[in-house]
Amino acid sequence: MAHRSMHDLLAPSLSIDWPNMPVVRAEGTRVYGQDGRVYLDFVSGMAALPLGHNHPDVVAAIREQAGLLIHAPVGVYQYDVLLDLAEDLAAVMPGDIGMFFFGNSGSEAVEGAVKLARHVTGRQMVIAFRGGFHGRTLGALALTGSKAKYRHGYHPLPGAVHGRFPDPLRDGVSAAEAAERALKDLDEILVHVVAPEDVAAIIVEPIQGEGGYVPATREFLLGLRERADQAGALLIYDEVQTGFGRTGEMFVAQHFGVTPDVMAVAKAIASGLPLGATASTPEIMRGWTPASHGTTFGGNPVAAAAARATLRVLREEGLPERARRMGAAATQALRALQSRHPEISEVRGPGLMIGVEFGERRPDDAAFTKDVLRACLDLGLVIYPCGIAGSVLRFIPPLNVSESDLSQGIEILDHAIAKASGR
Numbered sequence: 001m002a003h004r005s006m007h008d009l010l011a012p013s014l015s016i017d018w019p020n021m022p023v024v025r026a027e028g029t030r031v032y033g034q035d036g037r038v039y040l041d042f043v044s045g046m047a048a049l050p051l052g053h054n055h056p057d058v059v060a061a062i063r064e065q066a067g068l069l070i071h072a073p074v075g076v077y078q079y080d081v082l083l084d085l086a087e088d089l090a091a092v093m094p095g096d097i098g099m100f101f102f103g104n105s106g107s108e109a110v111e112g113a114v115k116l117a118r119h120v121t122g123r124q125m126v127i128a129f130r131g132g133f134h135g136r137t138l139g140a141l142a143l144t145g146s147k148a149k150y151r152h153g154y155h156p157l158p159g160a161v162h163g164r165f166p167d168p169l170r171d172g173v174s175a176a177e178a179a180e181r182a183l184k185d186l187d188e189i190l191v192h193v194v195a196p197e198d199v200a201a202i203i204v205e206p207i208q209g210e211g212g213y214v215p216a217t218r219e220f221l222l223g224l225r226e227r228a229d230q231a232g233a234l235l236i237y238d239e240v241q242t243g244f245g246r247t248g249e250m251f252v253a254q255h256f257g258v259t260p261d262v263m264a265v266a267k268a269i270a271s272g273l274p275l276g277a278t279a280s281t282p283e284i285m286r287g288w289t290p291a292s293h294g295t296t297f298g299g300n301p302v303a304a305a306a307a308r309a310t311l312r313v314l315r316e317e318g319l320p321e322r323a324r325r326m327g328a329a330a331t332q333a334l335r336a337l338q339s340r341h342p343e344i345s346e347v348r349g350p351g352l353m354i355g356v357e358f359g360e361r362r363p364d365d366a367a368f369t370k371d372v373l374r375a376c377l378d379l380g381l382v383i384y385p386c387g388i389a390g391s392v393l394r395f396i397p398p399l400n401v402s403e404s405d406l407s408q409g410i411e412i413l414d415h416a417i418a419k420a421s422g423r
């Protein structure tokens, strides 16, 4: 049978760009293509598969729950698996964060966070950062500042102002100086653009994902914490991509030791089932009055069961700590590649959230990155780019990746860079 084209059936607004590979099934770190080849998968479901594909415990939990109850809208019904999940999550969240609104995606988790902040503060403006990605629904899109093309055609968007995110490589300065410059920019925004008393929230990805795997610093986050407190605004961390052990801690909030008021989490939470959560302290959440936010599918029992199984495996196998160790080894190996391939300008990021940047963010750097990706695919590794200029590789294997798979991935990357640069 001739293979049908996505282009005839799915909206062209989707980024059907890379590699758009016809796939049949997947297991662990392997995807099985329709071409009969087996590929090593370091896309990890766009950071949504911390345990790799189809982890047996997750599959068993999904099967069991599907046989009991697939859907029962929260509020009309109450089911233990969701309350159990809320308790499990509360045990790993930073600070006093322990109350949740469950939705179905990262964008929804962000929307919830902003609605919560607007509702409880009675203010409407949000400060976000350039380079940040928070989703594509209209409210989340208003905060996304990574690429103007995502926003093109959708103005006006709900009230948000974008500050400068610290990016030492872009600025050619130290991390401390980049953070200082970014905080100065925020102070100017609060003087010239938005009065502090109009600010409902400051939202930040503590490590920018789509924008290029650019980590903030503790000083920058402390600066945001201080300014949010002074303004009477809430500090929101978008940990949709960074959460659930990827950076070597359960959340980046713990990595930097700076706790927000609200968090948006999704992606890795349920090993690939659609689930997200807006999380905050009971004190803040209690100001979100009944019926001011709601959902049909959010907190779905099957997704909740998958999330409980995911959290259990993360905890029992010590995967955040493992991500730290494996990440340190991977970073070292990737920096060794950097010493042999001058095209690599930086290897950065904690745990297994590693960005490998090529060149200086010029258009030909994006083209080179694409050549590397293509060569990786030819050699059997699927990997995905990011970055404001499309010149960063996201090196994000599952957190339980074996040492041999990790080495194989790095070896393939080594050959792919050599091939792309004609060496």
Ligand SMILES: Cc1ncc(COP(=O)(O)O)c(C=O)c1O
Pocket (backbone or CB within 6 Å): 105, 106, 107, 108, 110, 133, 134, 135, 136, 205, 209, 210, 238, 239, 240, 241, 242, 266, 267
């Ligand atoms: C940091 C961050 N926030 C929000 C989102 C949006 O999540 P979703 O695509 O599940 O709506 C993403 C998706 O990539 C993300 O990386």
